Amino acid sequence: MAGRPVTPGTPGGTGSSGGGGVAGIKDVAAEARVSVATVSRVLNGNPAVRPDTRDRVHRAITALGYRPNGVARSLRTDQTRTLGLVISDVLNPFFTALARAVEDEARAHGYSVVFGNADEQPALEDHHVRTLLERRVDGLLLSPTDDNASQVAEVARSGVPMVFVDRWIPGCPDVPVVRTDGRAAIAALVGHLHALGHRRLAVITGPSTTTTGNERLDAFLDALDAHGLPTPGHYRQEGDFRAESGRLATARFLDLPDPPDAVFATDNLMALGAMDEIRSRALRVPEDIALAAFDDIPWFLHTDPPLTAIAQPTEELGHSAVRALVSLIEGRPARSVTLTADLVPRRSCGE
Amino acid sequence: MAGRPVTPGTPGGTGSSGGGGVAGIKDVAAEARVSVATVSRVLNGNPAVRPDTRDRVHRAITALGYRPNGVARSLRTDQTRTLGLVISDVLNPFFTALARAVEDEARAHGYSVVFGNADEQPALEDHHVRTLLERRVDGLLLSPTDDNASQVAEVARSGVPMVFVDRWIPGCPDVPVVRTDGRAAIAALVGHLHALGHRRLAVITGPSTTTTGNERLDAFLDALDAHGLPTPGHYRQEGDFRAESGRLATARFLDLPDPPDAVFATDNLMALGAMDEIRSRALRVPEDIALAAFDDIPWFLHTDPPLTAIAQPTEELGHSAVRALVSLIEGRPARSVTLTADLVPRRSCGE
DNA sequence: ATCCTCCATGTAATCGTTTCCATGAACTCC
DNA sequence: GGAGTTCATGGAAACGATTACATGGAGGAT
Numbered sequence: 001m002a003g004r005p006v007t008p009g010t011p012g013g014t015g016s017s018g019g020g021g022v023a024g025i026k027d028v029a030a031e032a033r034v035s036v037a038t039v040s041r042v043l044n045g046n047p048a049v050r051p052d053t054r055d056r057v058h059r060a061i062t063a064l065g066y067r068p069n070g071v072a073r074s075l076r077t078d079q080t081r082t083l084g085l086v087i088s089d090v091l092n093p094f095f096t097a098l099a100r101a102v103e104d105e106a107r108a109h110g111y112s113v114v115f116g117n118a119d120e121q122p123a124l125e126d127h128h129v130r131t132l133l134e135r136r137v138d139g140l141l142l143s144p145t146d147d148n149a150s151q152v153a154e155v156a157r158s159g160v161p162m163v164f165v166d167r168w169i170p171g172c173p174d175v176p177v178v179r180t181d182g183r184a185a186i187a188a189l190v191g192h193l194h195a196l197g198h199r200r201l202a203v204i205t206g207p208s209t210t211t212t213g214n215e216r217l218d219a220f221l222d223a224l225d226a227h228g229l230p231t232p233g234h235y236r237q238e239g240d241f242r243a244e245s246g247r248l249a250t251a252r253f254l255d256l257p258d259p260p261d262a263v264f265a266t267d268n269l270m271a272l273g274a275m276d277e278i279r280s281r282a283l284r285v286p287e288d289i290a291l292a293a294f295d296d297i298p299w300f301l302h303t304d305p306p307l308t309a310i311a312q313p314t315e316e317l318g319h320s321a322v323r324a325l326v327s328l329i330e331g332r333p334a335r336s337v338t339l340t341a342d343l344v345p346r347r348s349c350g351e
Numbered sequence: 352m353a354g355r356p357v358t359p360g361t362p363g364g365t366g367s368s369g370g371g372g373v374a375g376i377k378d379v380a381a382e383a384r385v386s387v388a389t390v391s392r393v394l395n396g397n398p399a400v401r402p403d404t405r406d407r408v409h410r411a412i413t414a415l416g417y418r419p420n421g422v423a424r425s426l427r428t429d430q431t432r433t434l435g436l437v438i439s440d441v442l443n444p445f446f447t448a449l450a451r452a453v454e455d456e457a458r459a460h461g462y463s464v465v466f467g468n469a470d471e472q473p474a475l476e477d478h479h480v481r482t483l484l485e486r487r488v489d490g491l492l493l494s495p496t497d498d499n500a501s502q503v504a505e506v507a508r509s510g511v512p513m514v515f516v517d518r519w520i521p522g523c524p525d526v527p528v529v530r531t532d533g534r535a536a537i538a539a540l541v542g543h544l545h546a547l548g549h550r551r552l553a554v555i556t557g558p559s560t561t562t563t564g565n566e567r568l569d570a571f572l573d574a575l576d577a578h579g580l581p582t583p584g585h586y587r588q589e590g591d592f593r594a595e596s597g598r599l600a601t602a603r604f605l606d607l608p609d610p611p612d613a614v615f616a617t618d619n620l621m622a623l624g625a626m627d628e629i630r631s632r633a634l635r636v637p638e639d640i641a642l643a644a645f646d647d648i649p650w651f652l653h654t655d656p657p658l659t660a661i662a663q664p665t666e667e668l669g670h671s672a673v674r675a676l677v678s679l680i681e682g683r684p685a686r687s688v689t690l691t692a693d694l695v696p697r698r699s700c701g702e
Numbered sequence: 703a704t705c706c707t708c709c710a711t712g713t714a715a716t717c718g719t720t721t722c723c724a725t726g727a728a729c730t731c732c
Numbered sequence: 733g734g735a736g737t738t739c740a741t742g743g744a745a746a747c748g749a750t751t752a753c754a755t756g757g758a759g760g761a762t
Binding site: 024025026036037039040041043044068069070071072073074075076077 | 747748
């Protein structure tokens with residue numbers, strides 16, 4: 001609120017040094033007996049500085065413990081060397097792994113990453129996009145929570161480069177999409193379930209406002225069709241990609257007069273919820289009901305039983321997304337990238 | 352590298368608007384036919400603006416899609432409304448949950464959070480601290496990877512408020528510590544194991560350069576002592592808080608002529624590694640060997656068998672840490688906070 | 703010896719805000 | 733009706749860096 005009081009100061013004086021504040025470029029210049037321009041040149045590796053001058057400046061820098069002010073630098077150069085990443089849910093291990101991959105690749109390119117956790121709430125997502133834009137990030141990585149394009153329009157208007165990762169919003173031809181195509185893996189999963197004798201296959205989808213939610217459902221229905229399996233509406237429940245919704249959906253399935261003999265959760269958190277519910281009813285997986293999930297995580301190896309899952313190349317996803325975004329930032333074009341997912345069969349669907 | 356070329360521009364002209372760039376406060380002022388000072392007042396909720404003027408400015412803002420430049424604002428006000436959080440490992444669900452709690456509380460106070468993932472590497476941690484300091488975060492939340500205090504000294508010198516969370520560095524009396532005391536819970540765990548008949552208790556510790564590593568080991572040894580149990584050196588292996596080290600340590604234990612009948616992993620990732628190794632040898636938990644972990648996570652309910660764990664109040668930890676840091680930032684004093692952990696017994700140590 | 707070139711360095715404008723102070727208009731009060 | 737108040741607004745100086753342009757000295761060519 002209050003801000004810092006502005007003291008008039010001595011015009012042409014030592015500048016920022018004054019009393020006991022943090023050393024500024026002027027202090028370094030004074031200490032090294034050169035101009036601020038020269039200090040700046042040394043800072044930026046400009047070769048037009050004599051070696052001895054350069055040394056003198058370096059000594060002054062260490063003597064004063066000077067650290068360049070990134071804010072001032074950003075204002076002048078109009079770049080923050082910062083990327084914004086808005087993800088849907090930090091507690092979801094898939095997004096955590098993605099975030100980590102993004103940070104790694106960004107650091108390799110000399111960028112920091114500011115995260116925003118949308119928690120699957122469009123309003124929070126909006127908040128983060130707005131904040132990141134105000135902070136003038138050089139580029140934005142977005143995994144949209146719903147298909148509301150209002151924020152995206154704003155971003156586009158602001159001219160900030162943007163890339164969609166994992167999920168995207170239809171009708172944004174200028175925004176590259178880096179994602180995984182799960183169709184083939186889902187088809188393989190349905191084949192796997194069919195081969196193991198399961199015929200009543202149910203699915204817990206994500207929100208229909210997300211592309212991943214729709215795509216996974218479509219692929220699942222197509223695959224059922226290909227195997228001549230029925231697709232009754234009550235074998236389909238919409239979740240919100242979080243554990244509780246998976247539990248609820250599973251409860252509805254199990255309350256049915258003819259419960260499914262296999263459940264496919266379209267993300268790992270909903271699979272966790274499904275397991276909660278199945279366990280609370282003292283049912284066994286896969287004998288009583290089979291279970292499979294989209295997104296593989298290390299814990300799935302050790303669940304009871306080990307869970308069959310569809311694994312995305314998460315790391316590659318994050319790296320590609322950053323590469324695309326950096327291209328855009330540096331004025332080069334960027335193309336969309338589509339990777340493929342793999343089925344990892346374990347015991348949860350049967351032997 | 353190149354930066355933006357600086358064009359001389361018309362002195363006293365329209366300023367930043369010029370061609371097709373992003374609208375600046377000058378453009379808003381021109382559009383609303385007021386001075387930039389008035390626009391700034393409206394932006395900052397200064398009451399000394401006539402309502403009709405305020406409306407005019409608001410209309411201009413929306414008409415131009417103006418978004419204040421946070422970088423310029425930060426330069427002027429000397430605050431970024433940003434907190435830095437350097438955590439040891441994003442892939443560790445404990446830190447993920449912590450990060451989420453931190454972000455929530457920070458947002459409630461009007462701050463954004465910039466994350467740095469140290470990946471348990473001191474060099475990376477240094478990099479992030481340096482970067483965050485250059486970006487002039489208003490405060491720093493640190494969970495130090497080792498006990499090297501060099502970076503901390505730098506931070507202290509830079510005058511940036513700092514709070515340690517979870518782990519800390521001894522000998523920094525001015526830095527508040529927000530952490531969990533696990534001693535009682537560890538004593539309870541040892542009692543639990545003893546009551547179930549286990550006598551050969553082994554521990555996988557964290558690095559001895561971390562306070563949490565030392566504290567958990569000490570508490571464990573003290574508890575063993577209290578029960579009159581031996582503490583042979585080969586029942587102690589130092590890990591690095593990551594899965595692979597837990598696997599390795601467990602392998603060493605199992606290769607012993609007299610392997611332990613219970614293993615306590617001092618974090619969840621090392622417990623995961625331990626399970627990997629136990630499973631690969633076709634041993635059963637808890638019949639062949641009991642297993643318990645520090646840090647509880649949702650998946651532990653569904654592992655085979657459900658894992659006994661020590662749960663930290665993660666959310667409260669994150670919230671308290673942010674509150675302490677915000678206090679410091681606003682010039683108020685901040686006290687250290689110590690919370691307590693609880694034992695959550697499940698099947699992995701016996702019935 | 704003179705002029706030209708090149709190189710290292712300094713001077714000052716600039717980025718987009720915030721905020722101190724000055725200004726002038728509209729009131730109030732006697 | 734004049735003097736003092738209050739109030740809304742504008743002008744201009746910062747914040748700390750980068751960088752175009754000016755400057756002056758050394759060295760080379762003639």
